[in-house]
Structure formats: structure tokens, C-alpha cells
Amino acid sequence: xxxxxxxxxxxxxxxxxxxxxxxxxxISRLPNFAHGALYIIAGFAVWMGLKxxxxxxxxxxxxxxxxxxxxxxxxYQGVLIRVRGMATSEIIASYAIGLAILExxxxxGFKGMTxxxxxxxxxxxxxxxxxxxxxxxxxxxxxxxVFLLLWAFTHYTKIGLALRGMAQDERAxxxxxxxxxRMAVVAMALGSILAGVAAFVLLPLGNVTVEAGYNVxxxxxxxxxxxxxxxxxxxxxxxxxxxxxxxxxxxxxxSHFQIVVALLAILVTLILKPSGLxxxxxxxxxxx
Amino acid sequence: xxxxxxxxxxxLDRGIKVRTEGIYAISSWREMSYLLVxxxxxxxxxxxxxxxxxxxxxxRVISIACVYALLSIGFDLLAHFVGLVSLGGAFFIGVxxxxxxxxxxxxxxxxxxxxxxxxxxGGLICTLLLVPCLPLRGVYFAIATLMYPLILMxxxxxxxxxxxxxxxxxxxxxxxxxxxxxxxxxxxxxxLFSIRRLVNEDYGLVMRGVKDNDQAVxxxxxxxxxxxxVAVFITSLLGCFGGAYLAHIYMWSGxxxxxxxxxxxxxxxxxxxxxxxxxxxxxxxxxLVPISEILREFGTLRIVxxxxxxxxxxxxxSEGFMVYGERKYHQFQRWVKV
Numbered sequence: 217x218x219x220x221x222x223x224x225x226x227x228x229x230x231x232x233x234x235x236x237x238x239x240x241x242x243i244s245r246l247p248n249f250a251h252g253a254l255y256i257i258a259g260f261a262v263w264m265g266l267k268x269x270x271x272x273x274x275x276x277x278x279x280x281x282x283x284x285x286x287x288x289x290x291x292y293q294g295v296l297i298r299v300r301g302m303a304t305s306e307i308i309a310s311y312a313i314g315l316a317i318l319e320x321x322x323x324x325g326f327k328g329m330t331x332x333x334x335x336x337x338x339x340x341x342x343x344x345x346x347x348x349x350x351x352x353x354x355x356x357x358x359x360x361x362v363f364l365l366l367w368a369f370t371h372y373t374k375i376g377l378a379l380r381g382m383a384q385d386e387r388a389x390x391x392x393x394x395x396x397x398r399m400a401v402v403a404m405a406l407g408s409i410l411a412g413v414a415a416f417v418l419l420p421l422g423n424v425t426v427e428a429g430y431n432v433x434x435x436x437x438x439x440x441x442x443x444x445x446x447x448x449x450x451x452x453x454x455x456x457x458x459x460x461x462x463x464x465x466x467x468x469x470x471s472h473f474q475i476v477v478a479l480l481a482i483l484v485t486l487i488l489k490p491s492g493l494x495x496x497x498x499x500x501x502x503x504x
Numbered sequence: 505x506x507x508x509x510x511x512x513x514x515x516l517d518r519g520i521k522v523r524t525e526g527i528y529a530i531s532s533w534r535e536m537s538y539l540l541v542x543x544x545x546x547x548x549x550x551x552x553x554x555x556x557x558x559x560x561x562x563x564r565v566i567s568i569a570c571v572y573a574l575l576s577i578g579f580d581l582l583a584h585f586v587g588l589v590s591l592g593g594a595f596f597i598g599v600x601x602x603x604x605x606x607x608x609x610x611x612x613x614x615x616x617x618x619x620x621x622x623x624x625x626g627g628l629i630c631t632l633l634l635v636p637c638l639p640l641r642g643v644y645f646a647i648a649t650l651m652y653p654l655i656l657m658x659x660x661x662x663x664x665x666x667x668x669x670x671x672x673x674x675x676x677x678x679x680x681x682x683x684x685x686x687x688x689x690x691x692x693x694x695x696l697f698s699i700r701r702l703v704n705e706d707y708g709l710v711m712r713g714v715k716d717n718d719q720a721v722x723x724x725x726x727x728x729x730x731x732x733x734v735a736v737f738i739t740s741l742l743g744c745f746g747g748a749y750l751a752h753i754y755m756w757s758g759x760x761x762x763x764x765x766x767x768x769x770x771x772x773x774x775x776x777x778x779x780x781x782x783x784x785x786x787x788x789x790x791x792l793v794p795i796s797e798i799l800r801e802f803g804t805l806r807i808v809x810x811x812x813x814x815x816x817x818x819x820x821x822s823e824g825f826m827v828y829g830e831r832k833y834h835q836f837q838r839w840v841k842v
Contacts, residue, residue, distance in 0.1 A: 472662035
């Protein structure tokens with residue numbers, strides 16, 4: 217029973233981490249290798265709001281999300297827009313930005329136990345006979361809420377529909393009057409905000425560290441590759457797959473191997489079927 | 505000048521460049537020196553470097569810069585001639601380093617044997633491990649290669665084999681510091697000129713074909729996979745040699761050989777030096793590594809500085825300074841009325 221409950225929670229955690237990455241890639245075909253860095257910045261922003269500015273938890277979270285949106289949009293508008301379409305440069309540029317942010321934070325002394333976010337609420341509840349603490353309950357609630365909101369946003373608002381149009385066929389979308397650069401800015405901002413959401417929900421479980429940023433990047437890539445880059449349903453299903461695999465290795469082998477599982481999942485998927493479980497890319501575009 | 509006159513920049517090859525392409529290259533001292541001087545300056549410059557360096561510390565920096573330069577040549581060959589962007593330079597260094605350390609400490613072989621064996625065996629191991637990824641393109645290959653050093657690192661850490669997080673200590677050093685210094689420099693020069701020769705031969709043409717239009721190469725009855733495998737093998741040889749060499753000069757081999765430095769600096773060096781020139785990445789590495797040494801006291805801030813340089817170059821000056829220099833050397837430009 218514990219495996220099922222914690223498997224579901226772990227899967228939702230992974231899904232939250234990967235959501236921003238898969239959204240940006242799905243809409244603008246931009247592999248955002250700075251995703252892990254954005255996640256850590258969000259955690260840091262919330263921490264600053266709480267500890268340095270002394271704000272209320274809710275206010276500082278909202279403020280951090282706004283900041284994330286601005287950072288994401290600025291990153292796209294300032295740098296990535298100039299290399300868009302050149303796959304190599306996109307990867308290198310976004311990876312370099314991510315590295316720069318993370319290593320800068322490390323240089324500022326960002327490690328160890330200094331930076332922790334408090335949980336939303338103490339205590340725990342019993343689910344199916346397994347004790348689960350409140351923070352993990354919030355992960356489930358907020359995760360479900362984010363998915364619902366995102367679904368509603370992309371199906372019922374004009375910008376959301378434009379984003380989906382761009383994800384399906386960028387040229388056709390441009391012919392119908394959708395400004396692809398503006399939509400890519402929106403997508404990038406949205407992706408960063410989602411990284412921020414993941415950060416403030418998940419970080420209270422651990423410390424705000426640079427390593428967490430790298431791990432988030434690896435896990436997000438793992439989920440997206442296994443599910444198929446750019447496919448949202450695929451990402452959700454893949455996060456359940458990897459989530460349960462991780463819990464199983466944790467229970468039956470050793471906790472060290474959790475990240476190895478994710479890495480191996482990436483490699484095996486890439487080798488066997490690079491478009492992933494639900495990828496909509498044409499086979500021809502990704503392998504010879 | 506009228507207001508609505510429009511001008512465009514016209515670039516023409518210098519006469520001497522055109523003449524030196526054919527048999528006339530040996531017609532006069534001027535033509536010969538046009539061809540030879542840049543090459544000789546490079547070779548002699550490298551050979552002089554260890555003599556000019558003031559201290560052992562800077563000698564060491566030069567050796568390390570050479571290792572990065574080898575990796576950068578490998579990255580350049582893969583990215584700009586075969587079209588495979590590899591983010592896993594650390595993988596080659598790590599495999600080579602660990603192999604050399606194992607051969608040296610567990611089997612007691614001297615560096616004369618460990619370096620060639622580690623280079624060849626490491627090259628084979630890396631190539632065999634990467635073969636399944638070869639059909640992948642663009643982003644997919646980059647992500648796959650990014651994962652390899654991470655997996656090896658985590659596996660060594662989790663299984664606690666090969667010295668675990670402490671690494672393998674007690675690797676023997678080179679018998680003579682001058683051997684240590686000149687081995688890598690001569691290797692670098694040999695590698696540079698042999699790879700330049702390789703890419704200008706027919707085989708290099710096929711490689712470029714794989715990059716530009718792999719379907720056409722396939723249609724010509726040439727196996728893309730084997731061309732890519734050969735390129736990866738060459739790159740892994742360079743990386744594993746560098747790794748084995750590093751293991752011997754540090755007298756240690758550990759998890760930090762899988763560190764990001766070995767993946768990111770070659771890329772940065774190639775971008776700022778000029779991709780596709782093979783000399784550019786070397787100059788890039790020889791610019792970045794000393795900068796990194798000067799900045800060593802700032803800790804990880806130097807990675808930030810690299811990344812900023814990298815982003816600035818890739819966004820604003822993606823040709824790199826070697827391409828720029830070659831253009832200035834071979835061509836002149838003027839404004840022509842449209």
C-alpha cells in the first residue's frame with residue numbers, strides 16, 4: 217500500500233517538475249535546459265520574500281511567480297529569440313544560461329541547510345492506512361489544480377488556443393495571424409511560472425540547493441523524453457511510470473539508484489523509440 | 505554621396521590566396537611564406553610554450569589547456585563535420601582516466617603502457633556504448649550524450665566501486681616533467697594536422713555529407729552509421745588520451761573527471777574560437793583555460809563567466825574569432841554601390 221500511495225505522490229512530483237519543460241518544448245520547440253535553474257531561482261525568490269522582505273507566504277509565492285514570468289520572458293526576448301531554430305545553439309545557449317545561474321548561486325554560498333522553505337501546514341493524515349504529511353497532500357491538490365487550470369487555459373482562452381495552434385503547426389498558425397514570437401514569449405513565461413509552482417510546492421520537502429536544480433533538470437528531461445517531447449499526456453503518463461519505478465527501486469534496491477533509474481529511462485527510450493511513448497514528432501526528424 | 509545611394513559589402517579573395525591554391529604556391533618566397541608562416545607560428549609557438557612559462561604552476565596550466573584543446577577538436581569534428589552535438593566530453597575523460605588509473609594501480613603497468621592502452625580501450629568502450637545513440641539527431645543526441653557521464657558517475661557513487669567518492673589514488677606520475685609537458689603538446693600538434701588532413705580527404709567529404717544531407721549519403725550506398733561511428737571513435741580516442749594523461753599528472757582519478765567542466769569548456773572554446781576550423785577550438789581552449797586559472801580563487805564563479813562569454817559569443821558573434829581571422833587573412837572587402 218505504501219508503494220502505491222508514495223508512488224502516486226512521487227509521480228505527481230515528477231509531473232510538476234516536468235510540466236514547464238514539456239510546455240515550452242511543445243509550443244516553441246525550444247529545449248529549455250535552464251529549467252532546473254529557473255526552479256531554484258523560484259525557490260530562492262520565495263525564500264527572499266519570506267525571510268528578507270518578511271512577507272506573508274501567499275504574497276511572496278505570488279510575487280515569486282510574477283518574477284519568474286518576467287525572468288522567463290526576458291530570457292527568451294533577450295537571448296533565445298536570436299538563436300531560435302538553430303537546434304545546436306538553442307541547446308548550448310539555454311544550457312549555458314542555466315549553468316551560469318546555478319553556479320552563480322553556488323558561488324553565493326547556496327548549499328547545505330541554510331536555505332529551507334517552511335511547509336504549508338504541519339501534521340499528517342492517513343490515506344489507505346499510510347501516514348502522509350500535509351505537504352505531500354498539498355502536492356497532490358496543487359498538482360491536480362495546476363493540470364486542470366492549464367487544461368482550461370489551453371482549451372478556453374484565446375491565448376491558450378493560439379499556443380496550441382502554434383504547438384500543432386507553427387507556419388499555419390502564423391498564417392492565421394498568430395505572432396509566433398509573442399506566443400513563444402508567453403510560452404516561456406508560462407513555463408517559468410510552472411517551474412516556480414513546482415518549486416514552491418516541492419522545495420519545502422528538502423533544502424534549496426544547487427544540486428536540486430540539476431536533479432530537477434535531469435528528472436524533467438527524463439519525463440519528457442519517455443513521454444515524448446512536447447506531448448502533455450505522454451509527460452503525465454511517463455511521470456507515473458518513472459515515479460513508480462523510482463519508488464520500487466527505493467524500496468527493493470537502494471535509494472542511491474533513484475536518479476540512475478531516471479537516467480537509464482532516458483537512454484533506453486532514446487535508443488528504442490526517441491519520440492517517446494506519445495511523441496507526435498515524425499520518426500524521420502529525429503533519427504536516421 | 506546621395507541619400508538614397510545604397511552600398512553593399514563585397515568580399516574578394518586576395519590574389520595571393522588564389523595563387524597559393526595551385527602549383528604556383530611554390531613559385532616565390534612570398535607565396536610560400538603566405539602558406540607557411542601561420543602554420544609555423546602555431547607549431548613553434550606551441551613548442552616554445554613550456555620554455556616560456558615562468559613556473560611549474562603555469563606549465564601545468566598549459567598541459568591542462570592542451571587536454572581541453574584535444575577535447576575541443578573532438579567536439580568540433582563531431583559537431584561541425586558530422587553534425588552530432590555531443591554534450592558529454594566528460595564521459596571520454598572519465599573513461600580514459602579511470603582506465604589508466606585501474607591499469608596503473610591494480611595491474612602495475614607504467615605510464616608508457618597505460619596511456620596507449622587506456623586510449624585505445626577507452627576509445628573502443630566509449631564508441632561501443634555510444635553506438636546505439638548514433639541514429640539520433642540534434643537535441644536527442646545531445647541529451648543522450650549529456651546523460652552518459654552522469655550515469656557513470658552515479659553508478660560509481662552508488663555501487664561504491666573503483667574507490668567510490670574518493671577516487672583511485674596513488675597513480676604513478678611521469679618519470680620526467682619535460683616528458684609530461686611535451687607529450688601532450690606534440691600530441692596536440694599531430695592530432696590537429698592529421699584531423700585537418702582527414703577532413704580534407706574524401707572521407708572528410710563524406711563526413712560533411714552526413715552532416716548536410718544524410719539521406720543523400722545513404723542513397724550513395726555509404727553507411728551513415730559507420731561514418732558516425734568512426735568520428736565518435738576519433739573523438740573518444742582524443743578524450744580518453746586526455747583523461748589518461750590527466751590521471752597521470754594528477755596521480756589520481758576520481759568522480760570529478762566526470763564533472764561539467766570537461767563538457768562545457770570544449771563547447772565554449774569551439775564557439776569562441778570558431779567552429780569548423782579545428783584550429784579555432786585550440787585557440788579558444790588556450791584563451792579560456794588560463795582565464796579560468798586566473799579566476800580560480802573565485803570558485804565556481806568562473807563557470808558563470810564562461811557561460812556568459814559563451815552566450816555572448818553564440819548570440820552576437822557566432823562565427824568565432826578564427827573564422828573572422830581567416831577571412832581577414834584571405835580576403836579583402838570594399839563597399840560597392842548597388
